[in-house]
Amino acid sequence: MTRNRSLRLLALVATFTVLAPAGAALAAEGDPALPTVAEVTKRLDALYRSDSSHGTLRMEVVTKHYSRTLEMEAWTKGADRGLVVIRAPAREAGNASLKTEDGMWSYGKRSDRLLRIPPGLLGESWMGSHFSNDDLMRESSYEEDYDTTLARVTEGGVELLRLRMVPKPDTAIVYTKLEYFVAAGDLLPTRVDYYDRDKVVRRMTFEEVKELGGRRLPTVMRLVPLDMPDEHTTVAYLQMTFDGPVPAGMFTPQGLRRATER
Amino acid sequence: MIRLVLRSLGRNRWRTALTVGGVAIGVGLIVWVSAFTDAYLQAMARGATAGQLGSLQIHDADYAKKPSLWETLDAPPELLDAIAATSGVSGVAPRLNDMALVGHATRSRAAVVIGVDAVREPQVTAVLKAVKAGRWLSAVPPEPPARREVVLGKGLADHLGVGPGDELVMDLVTADGSKGDDTMVVVGLIQTGNVDVDRRFVYLHLVDAQYLAALDGRVHELALGLAPGADLERTRAAVAPLVPAGAELRTWKELVPDMAKLIEVSEGSMWIFYLIIFALIALGILNTQRMSALERRREFGVLVAIGTTPNRLGVQLVLESIFLSTIGAALGVALGAALVSYHAANGLDMSAFASSGTGEGISWAGIAFDDLIYFRLDVAKLGPPIVWTAVVALVCGLWPAIKAARANPVTAISGRG
Structure with a gap:
């Protein structure tokens, strides 16, 4: 089995490329039709895994205090490297986020400087959205961080597979557990519930399945903090290219400046 | 005998x-x-x-309940002058309270940002005495394109490896979700003895903080100093009529009752x-x-x-x-x-x-x-x-x-x- 790790940046759906393969057959007993976790993740892997990606996306943030819409261009390479540059609106164009093996930086056009994001702040808001730095930029390693169990559930007459992921002890994951729901048929993700103890504290839903970059994907991701149900952040993928050429030099301060000056 | x-x-x-x-x-x-x-x-x-609190503070009533970047006060100079002229008051310092990521490409730390009036702040707290290297913020904020000035806690400066004259990047949390970054110049370091202040505090000119945090003209706090020998409760009563509607005046004993x-x-x-x-x-x-x-x-x-x-x-x-x-x-x-x-x-x-x-x-x-x-x-x-x-x-x-x-x-x- 390949190392199923990937950066969550860009294709949030790519989260699924990293679900625990672990090898063990974790199927619920008495349901021979239920695939193992390994089988599900392998199929998801085939659907979403990419060695590199390049795309444009639109992010809409609605909070009690402000609403804003950003257009961004983003690149990923391998499991570790990612770059996001804001293209619009004009007053924010050129601001950027960079992730490499060595850490994460934010770049501001006004300061024209890279500023390291310390590990303690990875849980803070990313670009004023409901996503945290961690959500988008963390190099995920689900096989190392979670114990996953699989179950078949029916919601509103729709058959779903539920991947219940409980963080292993000693991992720095703030949620008690995550529940991923994927359509039983095509295995496309439908939503993720993030739990704090027994309560869902935020929910990400996947919408508008479309053909994008040669793959059929949900193209809109909507994140709602359930303690503030009127707020949300919605990310829509406008264009995507998977496995195209992305130069390694993009993910350096020089590459970042070149990308922001465009 | x-x-x-x-x-x-x-x-x-x-x-x-x-x-x-x-x-x-x-x-x-x-x-x-x-x-x-x-x-x-x-x-x-x-x-x-003396460190930070002052003897009395005025906040928006909602801010007093739960501090929030968006619960602000209007603090026109006439109000400040009127409060400062009240008997028992040694001075009044308008402040903008925010958070920021402070540092550079190799090191950074989350910091408490206080936007202050460089002249009024020392009339309330002992901040001038706490300046251990460099100097306090200049009386008049330098006009861009001159770098914005920053005074930071010595512990924070040591952590970041910067001193007076060095460049520092700040990225403030903003009221509208936009990016609040800029390059600044470190003009001084303070050591108050308050570990919290020394390791986490950054002082900016109020106008710079307001600009970067997208809170033009707004403040979160008015800190009042007590004149030597003045009675806390009597001064509070004298200031009370000046407190704007919707704002709350509290003494330090109410602000830190445990203390x-x-x-x-x-x-x-x-x-x-x-x-x-x-x-x-x-x-x-x-x-x-x-x-x-x-x-x-x-x-x-x-x-x-x-x-x-x-x-x-x-x-x-x-x-x-x-x-x-x-x-x-x-x-x-x-x-x-x-x-x-x-x-x-x-x-x-x-x-x-x-x-x-x-x-x-x-x-x-x-x-x-x-x-x-x-x-x-x-x-x-x-x-x-x-x-x-x-x-x-x-x-x-x-x-x-x-x-x-x-x-x-x-x-x-x-x-x-």
């Missing part, structure tokens, strides 16, 4: 020396501890008010300590006098037999006791005062008592102080311990004295009594 007393005390030099020494140590301890407690509590109150209570309780509980020390002193004197009276029973018997009245004998013994204690107490006061003077001049290093020796000061109950606290020798506090010791000695000397005076000379001399 006095000569007799002195001669008696000189008879058993060891016992006398030990008792005097015991009393001296006890009284010395009282003098030192009372000066220490004063210094410590003052340091706490100072840490609470205010702690100081009150600490002051009140010291008498227990004094009581224990005096009880020990009393036991020491009692023991000495009783032993000495028993040993000298035969001597007393002879004295009474040759015509000394029991009263005179009793008075002699009480005087011995008072003499012994007063000499001890005087020595103790001298000892205590010497130690206090030393700590008044050189300070006491409190870091020895702190669990984490960081060298950045210590923090307790959320209030931080310097590693060194400076005592003040209060002459008025030196007399009472001597007087109290004399009273204790009088009481303790009475019992052996009465016993000795009542002794029958015949049985006392024959050693059968």
Whole structure:
């Protein structure tokens, strides 16, 4: 089995490329039709895994205090490297986020400087959205961080597979557990519930399945903090290219400046 | 009589020396501890008010309930001037409170950002005294394209590896979700002794903070200083009519009630300590006098037999006791005062008592102080311990004295009594 790790940046759906393969057959007993976790993740892997990606996306943030819409261009390479540059609106164009093996930086056009994001702040808001730095930029390693169990559930007459992921002890994951729901048929993700103890504290839903970059994907991701149900952040993928050429030099301060000056 | 007393005390030099020494140590301890407690509590109150808090603060009522970037006040200069001119107020400092990521490409840390009026802020807190390197923010904020100025806590600067003249990148949390970054120049470093301030605080010009945080013209807080000798509650009442609608005025005792209570309780509980020390002193004197009276029973018997009245004998013994204690107490006061003077001049290093020796000061109950606290020798506090010791000695000397005076000379001399 390949190392199923990937950066969550860009294709949030790519989260699924990293679900625990672990090898063990974790199927619920008495349901021979239920695939193992390994089988599900392998199929998801085939659907979403990419060695590199390049795309444009639109992010809409609605909070009690402000609403804003950003257009961004983003690149990923391998499991570790990612770059996001804001293209619009004009007053924010050129601001950027960079992730490499060595850490994460934010770049501001006004300061024209890279500023390291310390590990303690990875849980803070990313670009004023409901996503945290961690959500988008963390190099995920689900096989190392979670114990996953699989179950078949029916919601509103729709058959779903539920991947219940409980963080292993000693991992720095703030949620008690995550529940991923994927359509039983095509295995496309439908939503993720993030739990704090027994309560869902935020929910990400996947919408508008479309053909994008040669793959059929949900193209809109909507994140709602359930303690503030009127707020949300919605990310829509406008264009995507998977496995195209992305130069390694993009993910350096020089590459970042070149990308922001465009 | 006095000569007799002195001669008696000189008879058993060891016992006398030990008792005097015991009393001296006890009284010395009282003098030192009372000066220490004063210094410590003052340091706490100072840490609470002079560092950052001020004596009174005005916030938006919602901010007062739960601080939020969006609950702001309008603070026009006329309002500030009116408050500053109120009797009892030493100054009023408008502030914008925010958070920011501060650092550069290799190191950074989350910091508390305080946007301040460079001229008004020092009228409320001791921030100027805290500037340990470089200088405080200039009176007039430099116009762009000159770099925006920043003064940061020394602990924070050390962590980031920057000093005066160096460049620093800041990215403030903004009210509209946009990016609040800019490059700044470090003009000064502060060390207040408040660990929280020294490790996490960054001071900017109010206008710069307002611009970067997208809160033009708004402030979160007005901190008011108390003029020397002014009464807190009376000043509060005088300021109250000026407080804008929807805003709330609170004293530092309301802002940090735990702290205010702690100081009150600490002051009140010291008498227990004094009581224990005096009880020990009393036991020491009692023991000495009783032993000495028993040993000298035969001597007393002879004295009474040759015509000394029991009263005179009793008075002699009480005087011995008072003499012994007063000499001890005087020595103790001298000892205590010497130690206090030393700590008044050189300070006491409190870091020895702190669990984490960081060298950045210590923090307790959320209030931080310097590693060194400076005592003040209060002459008025030196007399009472001597007087109290004399009273204790009088009481303790009475019992052996009465016993000795009542002794029958015949049985006392024959050693059968």
